[in-house]
Amino acid sequence: MSGRVESYREYKGEAVKRIAVYALAVIIVSWIAVPLALIFVSALAQPSDYYNVHKIFPTRFTLDNVYTFLVVLGAWKSTLNSVIVAALTILISFAVGLPAGYSLSRYVFKGKDAFKLAIIGLRMFPVIVLAIPLVVIYLRIGLADTLLGVALAHTAMTLPFVVLITSSLFAGIPVDYEEAAMVFGLSGWEAFLRITLPLALPGLSAAAIFVFIMSWNEVFIASILTLVNRTLPADILVSALNAPDPYKFAAGFIMVLPAMIFVFFARKYLVQVWGISIK
Amino acid sequence: MDPRKKALLLRRLTPYLLLIPTAVYMALFVGYPIAETVRLAFTDPDTGALGLFNFQTLAQDFHFWEALRYTFLLAGVVIPIQVLLALGVSILLMRRFRGSGAVLYTFLVPLTISDVAAALIWYNIFTGSGYLNRFLLNLGLISRPLHFFGYQYRDMEFLAIVTTEVWRATAIVFVIVFAGFQMIGKDYLEAADVFGATQWEKFRYIIFPMVKPSLQTALIIRTLFAMQVFAVVWILAGRDIPVLAGETYYWQVELKNPNVAAAYALIIAVISIALGFLYLKLFKPKYLEG
Amino acid sequence: MVRVRLENLVKRFGSVTAVDHVTLDIGDGEFVVLLGPSGCGKTTTLRLIAGLELPDEGRILFGDRDVTYLPPRERNISMVFQSYAVWPHMTVYENIAFPMKIRKTPEQEIREKVLWAARLLQIEDLLDRYPHQLSGGQRQRVAVARAIVVEPDVLLMDEPLSNLDALLRVIMRSELKKLQRRIRVTTIYVTHDQVEAMVMADRVAIMNKGRLQQVGTPQEVYDKPANVFVAGFIGSPRMNLFDASVAEAQGAVVLDAGGLQIRLPEAYAGLLEGHETVVVGIRPEDIHPLDRVPPGVEPYEVDGTVDFVEPLGSDTIVHVKTPGPVLLMKVPGSYPAEMGDRIRVALNLKKLHVFDKATGKAIF
Numbered sequence: 023m024s025g026r027v028e029s030y031r032e033y034k035g036e037a038v039k040r041i042a043v044y045a046l047a048v049i050i051v052s053w054i055a056v057p058l059a060l061i062f063v064s065a066l067a068q069p070s071d072y073y074n075v076h077k078i079f080p081t082r083f084t085l086d087n088v089y090t091f092l093v094v095l096g097a098w099k100s101t102l103n104s105v106i107v108a109a110l111t112i113l114i115s116f117a118v119g120l121p122a123g124y125s126l127s128r129y130v131f132k133g134k135d136a137f138k139l140a141i142i143g144l145r146m147f148p149v150i151v152l153a154i155p156l157v158v159i160y161l162r163i164g165l166a167d168t169l170l171g172v173a174l175a176h177t178a179m180t181l182p183f184v185v186l187i188t189s190s191l192f193a194g195i196p197v198d199y200e201e202a203a204m205v206f207g208l209s210g211w212e213a214f215l216r217i218t219l220p221l222a223l224p225g226l227s228a229a230a231i232f233v234f235i236m237s238w239n240e241v242f243i244a245s246i247l248t249l250v251n252r253t254l255p256a257d258i259l260v261s262a263l264n265a266p267d268p269y270k271f272a273a274g275f276i277m278v279l280p281a282m283i284f285v286f287f288a289r290k291y292l293v294q295v296w297g298i299s300i301k
Numbered sequence: 302m303d304p305r306k307k308a309l310l311l312r313r314l315t316p317y318l319l320l321i322p323t324a325v326y327m328a329l330f331v332g333y334p335i336a337e338t339v340r341l342a343f344t345d346p347d348t349g350a351l352g353l354f355n356f357q358t359l360a361q362d363f364h365f366w367e368a369l370r371y372t373f374l375l376a377g378v379v380i381p382i383q384v385l386l387a388l389g390v391s392i393l394l395m396r397r398f399r400g401s402g403a404v405l406y407t408f409l410v411p412l413t414i415s416d417v418a419a420a421l422i423w424y425n426i427f428t429g430s431g432y433l434n435r436f437l438l439n440l441g442l443i444s445r446p447l448h449f450f451g452y453q454y455r456d457m458e459f460l461a462i463v464t465t466e467v468w469r470a471t472a473i474v475f476v477i478v479f480a481g482f483q484m485i486g487k488d489y490l491e492a493a494d495v496f497g498a499t500q501w502e503k504f505r506y507i508i509f510p511m512v513k514p515s516l517q518t519a520l521i522i523r524t525l526f527a528m529q530v531f532a533v534v535w536i537l538a539g540r541d542i543p544v545l546a547g548e549t550y551y552w553q554v555e556l557k558n559p560n561v562a563a564a565y566a567l568i569i570a571v572i573s574i575a576l577g578f579l580y581l582k583l584f585k586p587k588y589l590e591g
Numbered sequence: 592m593v594r595v596r597l598e599n600l601v602k603r604f605g606s607v608t609a610v611d612h613v614t615l616d617i618g619d620g621e622f623v624v625l626l627g628p629s630g631c632g633k634t635t636t637l638r639l640i641a642g643l644e645l646p647d648e649g650r651i652l653f654g655d656r657d658v659t660y661l662p663p664r665e666r667n668i669s670m671v672f673q674s675y676a677v678w679p680h681m682t683v684y685e686n687i688a689f690p691m692k693i694r695k696t697p698e699q700e701i702r703e704k705v706l707w708a709a710r711l712l713q714i715e716d717l718l719d720r721y722p723h724q725l726s727g728g729q730r731q732r733v734a735v736a737r738a739i740v741v742e743p744d745v746l747l748m749d750e751p752l753s754n755l756d757a758l759l760r761v762i763m764r765s766e767l768k769k770l771q772r773r774i775r776v777t778t779i780y781v782t783h784d785q786v787e788a789m790v791m792a793d794r795v796a797i798m799n800k801g802r803l804q805q806v807g808t809p810q811e812v813y814d815k816p817a818n819v820f821v822a823g824f825i826g827s828p829r830m831n832l833f834d835a836s837v838a839e840a841q842g843a844v845v846l847d848a849g850g851l852q853i854r855l856p857e858a859y860a861g862l863l864e865g866h867e868t869v870v871v872g873i874r875p876e877d878i879h880p881l882d883r884v885p886p887g888v889e890p891y892e893v894d895g896t897v898d899f900v901e902p903l904g905s906d907t908i909v910h911v912k913t914p915g916p917v918l919l920m921k922v923p924g925s926y927p928a929e930m931g932d933r934i935r936v937a938l939n940l941k942k943l944h945v946f947d948k949a950t951g952k953a954i955f
Contacts, residue, residue, distance in 0.1 A: 043398055050390060051407045057468065058410070060432055061422045078435050122323035129316035137320060144327060146522060148529050148573050150546060151566040152330070154559055155337030178330040185323060201643050202676035204663045205747075206737070207693030210315075220680055239415030241532045242546065246553055255417045255532070263536060267428065274421030281413040289406055308660040309645055 058278065065275035069268050091272040095265065100257035101276060103169055107244070107253055108237040110173035112230050115184045118177070120226075123188025124214070128197060145182040152178060153246040160247065167249045175247060176237045184233065191225040192218065228291035231284050238281060338570070341563035355564040365565075368543035375459075375534075375544065376527035379466045380474075383523065384516070386467070387475040391482045391512075392504070405479075412472045419469040420536035424450075427461045427537075450537065458538040465533050473526065474519040481515025482508070514584075521580040525573050545569050593654045593744040593777055594619050595640065600649035602635055609635040610646070611801035620775045622768065624792035626782060628824070632801040633781045634749055640779060641747055642666050653744050664693075669738035670747040673754065675730045677722045683709075683733050684718040690741045708736040711770060728759045735767070739774055746771070748780045752787065764790055785825050789813070797821050819951040822872045822944055828908060830872045833916040834948065837863050846871055846945070851915025853891055856940065862955050863945065869954065872944035875908065875921035881935045883922065890937035893918075897932040911936055 064072060065087055067080035074080075092098040126138060156175055157166065165171035195218050203213035219226075241255035248256055254277060262273045345354040359365045390408055394401050411419070426432050427449040434446040449457040485508060493503045531546035540551065545565060553562035595617040602610040610632045617623045625633035638644045640651055642663035651659045658666045669690070677686050687708055691701045709715040712732040722730055731751060738746060751767070752760045768791045771778050782788055788795050789809040797804040797812060797820075805817040816822035822830050835848040844860040846853040848871060855863075863869070884890055893913055901908040907926040911918045911934060920936055928934060945954045 040398075043393065043396060044400075046393055047398070047400055047404050050393075050404055053468070054407045054410055057422045057426060061418075061425050064425050073430060075430050075435055075438065078432070078439050118322040118326050121319040125316045125319035131313075131316045134316075137324075140327075141323075143577075144331065146525050146573075146577065147331070148525065148569050149331075150529050150531070150549075151338060151570045152334040154549065154553055154562045154566045155334040155341060156330075157553070158341065158559055159334065159337060174330060177326070181323060181326060196674060196676070198672050198674045198676035199678055201641075201663075202670065202672055202678070203689075204643070205641060205668060205670045206690040207664045209662065209664065217678060235413050239413075239417070241415060241417050242529075242550065246550065255415055258417050258421075259532065259535065267430070270421055271425055274418050274425070277415055277418040277421075281415070281418075282410065285410070285413045305660045308662070312645060 058282075061271055061274045061278065064268070064271035067268070069266075072268060087268040087272040088275065091262075091265075091269045091276070095261075095269065097254065097257060097262075097273065097276070100252045100254045103248075103251055104238055104253040104255070107169050107172045107176060108234045110170065111176040111180060111237040112233050114173060115177045115180045115233055116188075116226075116230065119181050119184035120188045122185045123190075124192050126185065126189040127192035141182045141185050145186070149175075149179040150242040153243040156243075157246060167247070167251055169251055172244050172247050172253065173237070175243045176240055179240065179243070180233045180236050183236070184229065187229045188222075188226070191222050191229070194225075195221050225291065228288040231288045235281050235284065239277075335570070338563045338566050341560050342567045344560055346558055346560040355561045358561055359564055359568075364540070364543045364548055368545045368548045371534075371542050372528060372530065372544045372546075375462065375466070375530060376524060378463055379470070380520070380523055380527060382463075382467050383471040383474045384478075384520070386471050387478045387519070388516075390475060391479045392508075394479065395482060408475060409472050411469050412476070414469060416469060416530075416532040417536065419465050420533045423461060423465040423468065424537060427464075452541045455538070455541050458541055461537050462534055462542065465537065466530070469533070470523065470526070474523050477519035477522065478512060478515050481512040484515075485511045517580070517584040521577065521584075524576055528569055528573055528576070545572075594652075595745055595777055595779065596650075596652040597636070597640070598650040598652070600636065600639055600651065601647045602632075602639060602644060603647050608801050610639065612649075613798075613801075613803050615796055615803065615806065617777060617779065620777055622771050622778045622780065622791060622793045624780045624782060624788040624795050625798060626785060626788040626792075626795050626824075627798035627804075629783055630800075631798040633783075633798050636798070637747055637749055637779060637781050640745065641668060641670055667744045668747060669741065669743040669745075671731075671734045671738050671749065671751045673750040675727075675734040675751075675754075677730050677733050677737075679722050681721075682718065683714065683720055683722070683725070686722070686733055687718075687737045687740055690737065694741065704740050705736075708740045711739070711773075712736045728755055728763075731755065731763070735770070739770070739776070742774070743776060746776045746778045748778065750782050751780075753782070753784070760787075767791065786827065789825070797824060799824075815953070816872075816944065817953050819870050819872070819946045822946070822953075826874055828875050828919055828921065830874045830944070831878075831916070831918045832870055832872045834868060835871045835915075836868050837866055848915035851893065851913045853893075853938070853943075856889075859945075859955065866947055866954065868948040870946040870948055870951070872946065873918070873938055873942060875919040877939040877942035878911075878918060878920040879937050879939070880909075880920070880922060880926065880928075881937055883926075884937050887941075888937065889940040891940050892935060892937050894933070894935055897928045897930055897934055899930060900926075900928050909934070 063080060066083045066085065067087075068082040068084050069087070071077060071080035071082045092101065126134065152175065156171070160166040160168075160171050165174070199217050199221070200210070200213040203217045204210060208216065239255065240253075241259060244253040245256040245259050252260065254273075258270075258273045258277070262270055342355055343351050343353070345352055390404075394405055414422075424431070427447075428434075429446050429448070434443075437443045438446065447457070448454045449461045451458075489507055489511070490503065493507050498506070529546050530544055531550065534542055534544050535547050535550070540547065546569065549562050549565040549569070552558050552565060595615075597613055597615040597617075600610050600613045601608065613632070613636055615623075625636060627633050635644065639646050642658070642661060642665075645660060649659070650657060653666065677683075678689075681689070684705055687705045688701050691704060696704075705718070706715060709718060712735055714729060714732045714736060717725060717729060717733075722733070725733070731754075734751070738748075748767075752763055755763060764787060780791065792809055794806060794808055795812050796806045799820050805812055805821045807815075812821055812825050816825060816830075819832060823832055833848050833851075835846040835851075835853075838845050838847050840852075840854070843857070844855045844863055846855065846869065853871070879885065879888065879890075881892065893911075895911040895913040895918070897909055898912040898917055899910040901910075902925060906924070907922045907928070909920045909922060909926060909928050911920055918936075943955075946952060947954055
């Protein structure tokens with residue numbers, strides 16, 4: 023935006039626009055950040071301070087709420103369950119979906135478009151709808167109320183995302199690299215393992231983080247499929263809502279924290295990965 | 302097998318072999334459950350006979366009609382707000398200014414926040430001893446706390462839900478719309494400037510038509526997700542404000558009736574598919590072509 | 592170092608036949624260039640030889656070995672890709688060492704050979720760098736070094752110079768050829784640039800639309816193009832080509848190109864028996880202004896006007912409008928012609944080419 027300014031009026035006009043832009047930026051950032059900050063505050067506030075409505079903001083903080091929530095109320099169990107389910111989901115969805123992503127990125131074959139369309143369609147399918155029959159099915163095959171059962175259901179949700187994202191990642195790695203490796207002595211499979219995979223690793227890691235978040239955040243399926251072995255969101259839905267407020271906020275805090283930390287590390291890929299996935 | 306046949310066969314089959322795990326998985330965990338849903342929905346829970354029994358139960362329950370109404374009402378209120386916000390922030394971010402990167406990332410953070418957490422975040426703000434009330438009370442702007450929750454304050458509950466949903470899910474619309482904005486070649490905008498277009502004209506004749514496809518994509522995706530709205534409503538309003546997914550949960554978990562729950566699930570699925578087709582008919586999205 | 596034989600190779604992609612019954616013999620240590628416009632099938636042919644594609648019909652033999660369906664790694668080949676395909680996550684040293692590492696060559700030998708190849712390509716100072724730190728030209732040398740480091744039976748090169756700037760291209764042309772001479776490996780080189788082909792090839796195999804048009808030394812395809820396509824493809828500026836009908840006038844055979852008439856001497860008359868319409872070709876360098884006819888030319892004089900002049904510095908291209916077609920004439924040095932001047936030029940009948948109109952094949 024350089025260039026000679028013609029008149030004082032124009033100069034002032036630009037300045038006003040500048041201020042407006044920055045003001046809007048501040049408003050937007052606050053709109054997102056303030057509510058987040060507030061739940062951190064509430065989760066960490068001394069209950070006495072929190073319940074003192076004459077103070078706008080609590081000034082004394084403690085980790086007691088979080089501790090009580092995790093230990094006394096036993097939420098550490100459901101937190102651990104969430105981690106296990108998310109880890110399993112990553113494992114299964116990548117094991118199943120990555121080959122398909124590779125196939126879509128490298129080969130041209132009959133039925134490719136139909137398959138791609140099916141995947142995109144599935145991405146938009148209301149997966150929560152599957153939770154109901156899965157309860158019945160799981161009862162029959164002994165997966166009811168198990169973490170594996172939830173992970174398998176979550177994989178159904180994340181599989182389209184994994185296929186599409188790995189497809190896009192592999193497409194970004196020139197096939198020349200693999201062909202050169204094959205000319206110089208590797209088989210197709212070895213070339214993939216030693217050349218393509220290492221190059222795709224950063225993107226795959228980011229994708230794995232997002233799969234983790236999707237599973238970590240998922241509540242409907244988890245609530246329906248579990249009774250005793252609950253994941254954290256399911257636990258919150260069922261029991262934490264009856265607990266006193268400070269524990270509700272401690273719960274919110276724990277739900278939000280890992281997601282935000284993880285994504286901070288993968289923030290470069292946020293738009294790329296999410297944009298592609300939702301498409 | 303002679304090496305020629307073997308080599309050729311392997312080449313031709315490899316792409317399909319790699320797809321098999323995914324195809325099988327989706328058949329098993331999507332195809333089969335869908336079939337089960339249909340079966341459950343049309344099965345009488347007491348007698349096991351096939352029929353429309355469950356749908357009759359649904360139709361006679363006023364909660365169903367309320368759920369239908371509220372689900373669509375919520376979508377109808379929230380989505381336009383989100384579209385406007387997404388467009389606004391996209392336009393703002395098209396100006397490169399110091400800190401525009403920070404604004405972008407901040408605005409995307411809600412994508413990582415679950416609906417459960419979002420509900421708790423805004424509960425924290427709206428509740429009786431929440432920050433909104435504390436703020437207003439301590440500044441003397443109100444004398445008694447505003448009530449956002451409770452059956453008799455359903456309208457306020459609705460407002461709280463709308464706020465939460467706008468806060469949480471605008472980023473979903475934004476990501477797609479913003480990607481569309483970024484695809485507009487700089488040349489087109491510069492040409493518009495050279496030929497003397499005002500900001501509004503630039504938006505109306507160049508920018509908007511070029512982001513329309515992204516906008517349409519974002520709309521359908523957001524609408525489909527909106528049909529499944531659950532945790533935000535459940536946590537903030539319970540059954541005061543019934544929604545389709547909430548009723549599904551209720552019948553399954555609390556009334557322990559998977560058949561009616563399946564009927565609800567089926568209805569959600571059918572609505573989603575119908576909306577999908579409507580969209581295809583209306584907009585003919587190009588992104589599907591590869 | 593090995594003889595390569597392509598027997599009736601066919602490769603189809605859907606309804607398109609990319610390689611159409613190509614048969615070619617390449618000698619031990621020969622540098623053969625597959626030349627043609629884009630889409631002519633030359634790259635596909637190369638990929639068939641490499642094993643990156645499998646043919647629908649035909650065979651490929653390295654010496655006595657039938658390699659047609661063998662995977663690339665079993666063919667003992669090396670390849671330089673158009674994009675170089677230098678692996679970004681390995682250093683230059685690791686890239687060049689790779690083929691030997693795969694063959695489990697002892698560390699000491701790897702080191703020696705990498706240094707040898709790097710010195711040949713003058714990149715011995717770059718061994719510790721990563722590809723992204725190198726220029727395009729340097730990366731290309733890495734690709735070549737990697738290709739020569741295990742002595743392959745066949746060396747394949749897919750337009751390795753096309754991504755280089757013009758100056759570098761000229762330098763690398765001679766360097767690659769000299770390199771090949773030194774290590775004497777059978778080399779198959781693909782390009783669309785006919786100058787490259789002429790400069791580097793022992794023999795040129797010209798392809799168009801999947802079919803081999805002509806195979807011969809650069810001089811052969813220049814002097815005796817087998818058909819209209821080759822005639823028009825080789826040579827810069829392009830050979831003048833125009834239609835003509837065969838007629839008789841005053842007891843001699845005449846080529847009639849709508850106003851321009853060329854009387855042919857007796858010797859040629861018999862060759863044109865049975866042909867009615869033909870395509871006539873004559874290279875711009877074989878047309879001379881009357882005041883500058885070199886010795887040894889069999890001149891046929893034609894009147895015309897100057898339509899356009901292109902002074903190139905080293906030569907001048909004069910567009911001469913005849914009663915028939917417009918002919919391009921290449922005159923060495925500068926030539927004082929102005930648009931609109933009347934001019935009389937001599938066509939060198941010794942270098943006249945006539946092709947059958949229907950088949951495009953050369954008659955003489």
